[in-house]
Amino acid sequence: MRIVDLLAKDSICLNGKVSDKKGAIDKMVSLMEKGGHLSNAGAYKQAVLKREAEGTTGIGEGIAIPHAKTNAVSSPGLAAMTLPEGVDFDSLDGRPVRLIFMIAAPDTKDNVHLEVLSRLSVLLMNQQFREHLIHAKSQEAFLKVIDLAEMSHQETAEADGAVTAEADKSAGAGAAKAGYQILAVTACPTGIAHTYMAQEALEQQARKMGYRIKVETNGSGGVKNALTREEIGAAECIIIAADKNVEMARFDGKPVIQTRVADGIHKPAELIERAVHGEAPVYHHRSHDGEPAHGESRNQSESIGHGIYKHLMNGVSHMLPFVIGGGILIALAFLLDDYQIDPANFGMNTPVAAFFKTIGGQAFGFMLPILSGYIAMSIADRPGLAVGVVGGAVANAGYTFGNMMHYGETVPVSSGFLGALLAGFLAGYIVLGLQKLCSGLPGSLEGMKPMLIYPVAGIGIIGAVMVLINPVVGAINTGMNQALASMGGTSKILLGALLGGMMSIDMGGPFNKAAYVFGTASLTSGGFDIMAAVMAGGMVPPIAVALCATFFKNRFTRKDRQSAYVNYIMGLSFISEGVIPYAAADPLRVIPSCIVGSAAAGALSMIFGCGLRAPHGGIFVIPTVTHPFQYLIAIGVGAIVGGLLMGILKKPVREN
Template identity: 50%
Template sequence: MKITELLKRDTVIMNLTASNKEAVIDELVEKLNGANRLNSKAEFKEAILKRESQSTTGIGEGIAIPHAKTKAVKQPAICFGRSVSGINYESLDGQPAHLFFMIAASEGANNTHLETLSRLSTLLMDEGFRKQLLEAKDEEELLCLFDEKENEKEEEVEVAKPEGNEPYVLAVTACPTGIAHTYMAADSLKAKAAELGIAIKVETNGSTGIKNGLTKEDIERATAIIVAADKQVEMNRFAGKHVIQVPVADGIRKTETLLNRAVKQDAPIFKGVKEDGKAENTEKENGLGIYKHLMNGVSNMLPFVVGGGILIALAFSFGGIKAEGPLAELFMSIGGGGTGAFLFLVPILAGFIASSIADRPGFMPGVVGGFLAAHANAGFLGGLIAGFLAGYVVLGLKKLFSGLPVQLEGIKPVLLYPVFGLLITGVVMQKVVIPPVVALNEMLTGWLNGLNGTNAILLGLILGAMMAIDMGGPINKAAFTFGIAAIEAKNFGVHSAVMAGGMVPPLAIALATTFFKSKFTEAERKSGLTNYIMGASFITEGAIPFAAADPVRVIVSCVVGSSIAGALSMLFQITLPAPHGGLFVIALVNKPVLYIFSILIGAVVSALMMGIWKKKVK
């Protein structure tokens, strides 16, 4: 199938009227919908924005390839748009984009369609071809250019395998949809390797499956392996090799740097993958190792926070602030920190941090270390230390016992790691870590309880802003975790500011789409209504699609409003003992009217900023 069977005259816009990223997406989606290629315009746009929220599809060199594979597509298609003057699409190279290709792949698209869509990305790597597209006079000339380009005999740029000790680089490329970045990264790496005289083989993990797969012989001979992927790929096969792991965009933009690193073996030795599919290296790539371990703990702790928190809120609702009465006591016993879900917060946090570092053998020492911390009132800080301590202790034990005879391999996970891991972690926690951390926690609790005036307002402002700046990302989670820690310390004012800040972004979106209709598309106005519920429920992520479409205006507006809400909450000395629930736990707030007022002020400010700042939809 040829590209021009998917790219037709009725899906070509030779001169885009859009002036920003959001408007480009709207214009291309509208073109596809008008050409009867979509089942649902709103659903398709939502899928496009979801892909943009993962990483920009503005790949640089003046090209943007927004794409999605969804049931909202009636017929696979390519929509082309051109802007001679260029449009800011937040591209990887920071330069304006001129050529836009919106790829629409249906949920059940066959391999022929997907291979054709993927081939488009390889053609665009040719600078001369891109220049021809920019200079095309009309739709007919544009389509002829694609036909002529496809009829050219493709040159094989992959270098033959080397002889002797010459460097041999392997690469794997993959992106979430597998119809654009996957193949562009592969072609970029092969082209640069040919230029540098480096032997390379590239495996693509695209929507049609694995192509040019790496063999056991390839891996054994490889100098190093580059994994440029934004989704999970098979990694266990690379154990014992130097592996460079980067986003797929780096495989397009930073090819020379990656290849030079590979040749010099400037990369950690890959140890293997754990059962949950997460990779573990002996070194940290870009300083992200500690962050990944921490997020593994936090993400696994959150279900306990949400589930237990809602039950605690129900207990307070039915039994008052002391949770008195049979039903309230039942809910508290299931969700609370005495016998229920909240009892496990710190142990689970520590256990999953440790297992992220040292795999399953680290989990038990981490859990016990976390429990010791919680039992001694060392709190979340003690749990964090316990998790990292247990993980690295077990890692050390693995190295220590690596020289034992093969016959003893079976007793390591069932005897040596558990006993020595628990013993060392427990002794260090009890004798070294817990006493100073408890003292530090007492100081922190005293500081929080003594906060008043400007200091309290400033803390609320910062926490509110953190909740909005990445809307469910690591900064948001850090603020949320701090609020939970404050609840554990019996300070209920801090988390009220956290929750207020987290509720503002979706509520602001809902208000903006309601009162500034001309600034949003019809699809955005419809989806904006759901943000009333999401905001009221303390689900900050409801604002993400809007932030992805127009990040500067939306995120800045939301950060301002959320910081105001957090600051007002601390100014009014509002307390909230429930960790989750939004307005549905308003009965537990000591000053419910002022709390609602704080949230609404923040949401209104954000909505007004968006309404004034955003441009009208054409």
């Protein structure tokens, strides 16, 4: 079945206007219904939303492919919409979506939607193809672009197949014996678009470079084009471009490159060069039970630093809802309370304030155990969760053997964020050690491991370890807090500038997250001024881009100007990612301008003595900020500095 056979003119909307992801899905369902493919539009929409809840179908590069397989579909169908101004679709790369295809598949044994998805994903890798669709003037022209691209792709595939077959025939038994030089496996968490895009990129690049490759896809429809034992034995190297676990035991003793599926899409030449030049490490399967332990051999070529970063971010991402929810409720308590009733009890003087302070405090109290628990879970899967949570709780409480033996005589000293961080990593590797020790137990005891052995032994060990190291880590934590509290004048201004500038280096990347984690961690010890500087630094970049587009119009194309104005809202909402498309297009001018502006805002926030108890919220939590007017001035000055510098550095653009 061809793509154009599934797409009716009534199901195409050109130059659509929607305000958000929900509106986009509503419009697409309506288009699908107009095409006559649905027996129950409401049920189909629910199936689409359920699929989105499992993971966004915004696959990056300005594309989204929402889809569903349900008995609410009467016949397989497609709908399409172009969005010249773009819409936020929670895409994997954070960029707004400008082109949406929706797929409807009946709930039958035939995986119609997966076949169409794989073909669509491959075609959409071509930027010229995407641009032709986005700028199509009519539904007929839109269909023509797809028809020509699909025919061209089919002809290319057939020609490549004929060339390969002829080469094999000419080479005879020698070619058959040689097999494929390179093998690859592609897989993404949802097993749809990125899986097939990586497959196509690797195959195309290998053909260009003159190498023979076979790519196995681990998609949601199961394993396709599976690698055989003979092919693996004859291959020079295997490339694993996957963001989920794949069967690895079969590659024991072979050179293997393990990387992200995104690298398979964007860096195929680099991967193939490494493969053919012997730059891949030999893979050794390490587990005793035939499968790698969670978090071990999933990405052997991954650096230790990147592995630590991934585990840390898993903890931080699960911790943030507790910090943000609890922090904002606590901030509201102070905003609504009457300081004059009892200054010593500020935040709890009125019933409303006491409610927000109590509930917010409970939520905030989960911060460190959740951080620790999900770091451990990232390392050791589900058995690590309970062990990590308990380790974080013990670190937060500051228990030591001394204050347990002499209860009431010595005061526990919390080891805080640093202790919880350490507890998470220790818990994860303690559970991995227990899994290794228990791998030789009889099969009849298999069910006891996760329900009895791992939690009892793991919690007991992490408890003993933490009460031993809590005095040391607690002393370090106390020293750090005292050092921050004693900072004055120039030191605090420099710290504010540093943290503010870090928020603009990579807009949501490691530097940005490091500064934000430092800010949220400081909340547990009363470092409200640090959190204020961090949020000010994060609000500046989008506003700076919007200001530059407003007052230096000739530095942007008309389309980029229109998109830039949305950054006023994103900046005020503390969403830095709105700058990413502009930073990616002109990094040497946009990023330095944003860093300077953010650093200025962070420094001014410190100078004005601003404090923030809520770790998120942007303009909506300004009333809870200490010295709110000065805080707005700091953000405004930073944005103006960044926007002005950007306007000076950027060159005028010419529009056709």
